Amino acid sequence: MNGEGVLSFASVSEIPEGDLTDEDVDRIAADLAANPVLSGRVISEDGTSLAVYIPLREKGDVNEVTAEVKDLLAVHTMLGGGDHYLAGLPLAQEKFGRDMFIQMALLAPLAGMLIFLLMLYFFRKLILVVAAMLVAMLSVVWTMGLLTGTGFTLHIMSSMIPIFLMPIAVLDSIHILSEFFEKYPQSRDRSTTLRTVYKELATPITFTSLTTAAAFASLALAPIPTVQVFGLLGCSAPGC
Numbered sequence: 001m002n003g004e005g006v007l008s009f010a011s012v013s014e015i016p017e018g019d020l021t022d023e024d025v026d027r028i029a030a031d032l033a034a035n036p037v038l039s040g041r042v043i044s045e046d047g048t049s050l051a052v053y054i055p056l057r058e059k060g061d062v063n064e065v066t067a068e069v070k071d072l073l074a075v076h077t078m079l080g081g082g083d084h085y086l087a088g089l090p091l092a093q094e095k096f097g098r099d100m101f102i103q104m105a106l107l108a109p110l111a112g113m114l115i116f117l118l119m120l121y122f123f124r125k126l127i128l129v130v131a132a133m134l135v136a137m138l139s140v141v142w143t144m145g146l147l148t149g150t151g152f153t154l155h156i157m158s159s160m161i162p163i164f165l166m167p168i169a170v171l172d173s174i175h176i177l178s179e180f181f182e183k184y185p186q187s188r189d190r191s192t193t194l195r196t197v198y199k200e201l202a203t204p205i206t207f208t209s210l211t212t213a214a215a216f217a218s219l220a221l222a223p224i225p226t227v228q229v230f231g232l233l234g235c236s237a238p239g240c
Contacts, residue, residue, distance in 0.1 A: 062090040100156045108162040123177050132173035139169040143233050157226040172205045
């Protein structure tokens, strides 16, 4: 941001050198009130609040700029013991995004653990449940690796990919395991039971996987870039 694109006190009023007198302050405030762009946005109408707007070259500069402002406020005490607040859309987005990522870092493992425990409770075979969970983990690692490998930024939307993929990735495994445990007592032969199960479920599982992939791919038509990335990466997951 160059100086020509910045509006300040000096843009609308003459600022004298040295210490300002009360008359100078009143004149500057009057000039600001008469300016249609800055009126009511820099100095409040009751004269008790002052706003300072800091332009950012890039959104990623918000943390560095915020830290510098806090350092300045810590050194320069406000007259009259007034309060100060930091606000703005980039700051709010950064705060929301940071909290969202922390929640995803906690909820994604918890979701995986819950799915694992439920499958272990229903099927009582650790090796079978671990195999199904490996498919889910492969889906998450593949998709998130593809996200970062292709150069896309990790947004709030894409951070939710593991939460969506883990239950979807184990669905086919659950169908197969359920049918296997239901039919196995009839033949007591694993190979025969597996062939029977796959013969019955091959077509339904194929169509459900294609339907899931098509649903994710349809998000690519949304006019929001983060949603488009979420949809395209979701339909590319091997577990779907």
